[in-house]
Amino acid sequence: MKTILYASDRTEHSVPALKYAFHLSRTLKAKLLVLYVHEIDPIRVSVSRPTSQIEYHVIKEQTEILESYCEKHLGVSVDGNKLQVEAVHNDSVSSAILEKTKDMSTDLIIIGRKDRHTDRGLFVGNIGKGLQEKAPCPLLIIPNTIAEKSIKSILYATDFEEADVLALKKLVPMAKALGAKIQMVHISKGKEDAVKEQMTWFKDLVQQEVNDASIDFTVLYSDMIEEKLKAYARTIGANLLVLLEREETGFFQKIFHKSLVAKIEEHIAIPLLSYNEVNL
Template sequence: MKTILYATDYSKNSAAALKLSYWLSKKLDAKLVILHVFDLNVALLTPLSLTYSKMEKETYSKHLEKLSVFCDSATGILPDGERMQIVIKENAIVYEGILETQKEMGADLVVMGMKGSSTLKELIIGSTTIAMIEKSPCPILAVPSSINEIALKTITYTTDFEESDLHAIAWLVKNFISKLNATLNIVHISTKNEYAGEDQMEWFKEMLQQKVSFDKLDFKICFSDDIFKELVLFLSKTKTDLVVMLEREKTSFIKSLAHRDLVKQMAFKGTLPLLCFNKEMLSP
């Protein structure tokens, strides 16, 4: 991993995400790009007018100073332009500004803060992060504001035994886990009526071993009629520090979570970082 892109709105949530981004950049020996996207929001002015140009320049300078202070307060480090670089971008649609910067910088990972709302995705992540998960060509790491101690010793990946899962885990081991010397739990949770779940896990193990050479892997299959409760229990028992999920079609695990009342009781809501892969980015 060469470049980590951290996007902020100066909120408390994003301050926690900055601390984790900075920690990861040191652990992974990666450059950290710190981004703020702003909307000039001047409906009566045209982009060609001198007033617009002046206002854009003044707003840019203001955000540049504000972002420098924000970085210093969160990490105690001022960006040097080399290992830590500040980028200010104007775009009315925040996620588009982030995607543009990700492409320009060739970022391998985008880090953002979590926000709260009503559905599963909106409970743990805000609308901009949702858009990034659906469109980003690289993984998205959503970080809760409540994270106190930075330690990614145990990582849990939830699998549905898809080929995309194999690619995601291979990326995870190569770029993340091996460098952090972490343990990876690979878990599949389904109802007791699922056919041949254990056979699928054995097949998945064999396929993964052809792609990944890593000793600190643990495989687990859990059967329960209450997937939420079983997942929460598993995360608690394994003392998971980071949850990893693949963004799938509507019928899959992460999408199905959005339609259950028990989502409001999930233990990792706002307490565990969530790393998400877009399935399309993993297509061969």
């Protein structure tokens, strides 16, 4: 992993998420780009100077504010190498993130979870959904109240699909760099024997394709999938939940049938990493 993009709203409530993104980038030895998307007030551009000139000075000012924000809370200088900051003008936060992601060949996007303290900081709903559908790389959604920075236990919720194996091939190197263990779990409402047969098939496939003996596999049974997943994550002390965004109905939709990012706060209190099946 070479480049991580973290989209910040520069609020005090987002400081823990900034520190989390910075710590992760250092652990993975990746460059961190902190991006701020600024919406220029129409009133400010309705003056005699050219719009482009005003935009230039406004973005320059916003970049300086972002740099001071990062240096204050991270305690390091923005060197433009391992830590880079950039403010851009765009009326769409998700579009700005996607454009910069492609420009930078970003390997991971990080956004903050819903923040009730500011409307400007709501990286959920249409923004998160748009990123999940279009981002060319994995999307990591973290609570703005996150305290624990280390990732040592990764919980991957699977529906026994071959696409999960492709996601695992990308996840395993990251887990090894973090020194984290991966726990695969499937929560079923179905018959025990049939599910166990599926798990055996899937486990064999993973071992053949991924070849990582440290991955554990578990099947749980419950009619309350969301609560069971939440309880199990708590039981094993998971620091990260991984799900696969599928084109068709699967485990992902069973858990969050409306939208993962719209409901995640109700169910899971840990960071969530989303892979998009289209980009695997």
